Amino acid sequence: MAPFEDVSKQSSFHPKPKGLLLQYGTAGFRTNGEHLDHVMFRMGLFAVLRSKKTKATIGVMVTASHNPEEDNGVKVIDPMGEMVTAVWEGYATQLANAEQEDLLTALKDLIEKETINMSQEANVFVGKDTRSSSARLSQAVMDGVSALGGHSKDFGLVTTPQLHYIVCCHNTQGNYGEPTVEGYYRKLSEAFIQLTKNAFNCTDDQKHLSVDGANGIGALKLREMERHLKKSLHITLYNDGSKGKLNHQCGADFVKVQQKAPSGIEINPGERGCSFDGDADRIVYYYTDSQGRFRLLDGDKIATLISTFLKEQLTLAGLDLKMAVVQTAYANGSSTNYLEDTMKVIVQCTKTGVKHLHHVAQGFDVGVYFEANGHGTVLFSKSAKDKIHQLAENPSTNDEAKRAALLLQNSVNVINEKTVGDAISNMLLIEAILAIMGMTIQQWDAIYTDLPNRQLKVKVADRRVIGTTDAERRAVSPAGLQEAIDSLVKRHPKARSFVRPSGTEDVVRVYAEAETQV
Numbered sequence: 001m002a003p004f005e006d007v008s009k010q011s012s013f014h015p016k017p018k019g020l021l022l023q024y025g026t027a028g029f030r031t032n033g034e035h036l037d038h039v040m041f042r043m044g045l046f047a048v049l050r051s052k053k054t055k056a057t058i059g060v061m062v063t064a065s066h067n068p069e070e071d072n073g074v075k076v077i078d079p080m081g082e083m084v085t086a087v088w089e090g091y092a093t094q095l096a097n098a099e100q101e102d103l104l105t106a107l108k109d110l111i112e113k114e115t116i117n118m119s120q121e122a123n124v125f126v127g128k129d130t131r132s133s134s135a136r137l138s139q140a141v142m143d144g145v146s147a148l149g150g151h152s153k154d155f156g157l158v159t160t161p162q163l164h165y166i167v168c169c170h171n172t173q174g175n176y177g178e179p180t181v182e183g184y185y186r187k188l189s190e191a192f193i194q195l196t197k198n199a200f201n202c203t204d205d206q207k208h209l210s211v212d213g214a215n216g217i218g219a220l221k222l223r224e225m226e227r228h229l230k231k232s233l234h235i236t237l238y239n240d241g242s243k244g245k246l247n248h249q250c251g252a253d254f255v256k257v258q259q260k261a262p263s264g265i266e267i268n269p270g271e272r273g274c275s276f277d278g279d280a281d282r283i284v285y286y287y288t289d290s291q292g293r294f295r296l297l298d299g300d301k302i303a304t305l306i307s308t309f310l311k312e313q314l315t316l317a318g319l320d321l322k323m324a325v326v327q328t329a330y331a332n333g334s335s336t337n338y339l340e341d342t343m344k345v346i347v348q349c350t351k352t353g354v355k356h357l358h359h360v361a362q363g364f365d366v367g368v369y370f371e372a373n374g375h376g377t378v379l380f381s382k383s384a385k386d387k388i389h390q391l392a393e394n395p396s397t398n399d400e401a402k403r404a405a406l407l408l409q410n411s412v413n414v415i416n417e418k419t420v421g422d423a424i425s426n427m428l429l430i431e432a433i434l435a436i437m438g439m440t441i442q443q444w445d446a447i448y449t450d451l452p453n454r455q456l457k458v459k460v461a462d463r464r465v466i467g468t469t470d471a472e473r474r475a476v477s478p479a480g481l482q483e484a485i486d487s488l489v490k491r492h493p494k495a496r497s498f499v500r501p502s503g504t505e506d507v508v509r510v511y512a513e514a515e516t517q518v
């Protein structure tokens with residue numbers, strides 16, 4: 001068969017170093033950019049098979065998100081903008097790890113197992129972040145696509161959520177929006193302008209936001225988007241990539257883990273700032289309080305603000321919809337208590353990785369999901385969207401309910417739910433909510449007080465010896481580990497701690513929180 005001959009020939013230009021084994025981790029493959037050429041070529045092959053199987057266009061994003069500039073990685077996007085299924089993640093790992101001489105066999109096995117019709121057309125959209133290795137690696141993806149007879153379209157430099165958006169728009173024949181970066185800017189900006197147009201009390205000062213672009217793709221794209229926002233938001237952009245290094249001393253992950261402001265940003269006391277990560281799918285907010293202390297508003301605070309707003313609008317609209325907030329074990333205990341006890345919303349906990357949160361959130365009419373690190377979105381069921389739409393369109397709806405329905409409708413549009421989390425979308429929704437509710441960042445922060453917490457990385461010989469259960473909150477191996485954690489936790493009020501192996505770095509993550517900090 002001709003395509004396999006081509007794969008054989010082309011794959012010899014993208015050889016796999018013998019013995020190198022990689023896992024499709026929490027969010028795709030990730031390691032030093034020098035070791036990824038063969039993985040990228042093979043992910044091109046993989047995307048062709050996934051496209052043939054689903055009879056739809058698949059996305060491949062070359063990025064290592066918050067990792068250092070030297071690293072790179074790849075995230076595969078399913079037709080509706082979602083992440084690929086666990087079974088296909090397994091296939092991706094098998095393909096990436098097949099030794100050079102076994103690649104064709106691995107490919108044919110997969111074709112047979114999934115009964116893939118090889119005469120079906122295949123289309124793959126490719127995007128990349130700003131890393132120095134990204135251009136070369138995205139070319140390797142496209143080489144893989146063409147070796148197996150697929151068509152690729154190169155979208156060049158885009159944020160991860162932009163590629164999710166474009167893939168979903170394309171596969172839904174434009175129902176979700178126009179499948180271009182410009183279409184993305186237009187859809188989100190229009191929704192933001194609609195949301196905020198009646199927030200009359202919002203002064204120019206309150207419209208100002210400082211953004212740390214992590215020296216990455218988010219900075220470039222936010223700059224492009226600014227003109228569409230028509231001055232409805234005043235952005236000062238820092239770490240725009242013109243001099244600093246990607247994610248170095250800046251970006252959402254640095255700010256969240258170090259609990260300090262990124263370097264290169266100047267914010268007046270009391271003013272809002274936010275940080276994107278390296279592929280602009282995460283965001284965290286912060287400010288400096290009157291005593292000069294740095295105050296972080298992370299994914300838990302974001303989930304709380306958004307769910308407070310949505311709950312209020314649903315009540316005003318008279319809609320009785322089932323809403324839940326989905327978190328991971330890293331969510332601050334105070335946020336969980338506030339959501340459950342004060343707000344009375346359903347809270348669920350899943351394993352780390354937005355794919356897990358997304359899945360659980362799909363079970364509700366309104367599923368707000370955020371990782372503590374600021375990665376997340378809101379999902380609305382089809383029936384929820386229909387009800388909101390009917391209410392907004394119905395001439396006999398009273399003014400208050402109509403206003404709420406319109407706010408909900410524009411929130412759905414700005415949140416860009418098909419992207420599994422989008423820093424730009426979330427920034428716009430948060431800014432809109434603060435403007436509509438007439439809330440300052442200090443008032444938002446005061447909704448509840450975080451328990452002091454620490455997250456550390458520990459290097460070990462083999463992180464896979466740690467096995468976990470109960471949404472990663474308890475260790476089942478090695479023997480004695482959980483007992484040791486329990487005996488430490490017992491000694492402190494409101495304490496909680498757990499360990500788990502990272503799915504993106506070769507480290508074990510250790511988390512602890514308690515009522516006080518020494």
Ligand SMILES: CC(=O)N[C@H]1[C@@H](OP(=O)(O)O)O[C@H](CO)[C@@H](O)[C@@H]1O
Pocket residue numbers: 026027065330352353354371373375501502503504505509
């Ligand atoms: C504690 C933490 O922030 N973990 C992150 C990190 O996963 P790890 O498996 O912990 O390395 O990267 C993932 C991908 O970006 C993100 O989904 C996840 O939340």
Ligand SMILES: [Mg+2]
Pocket residue numbers: 065066277278279280281282
């Ligand atoms: Mg990211």
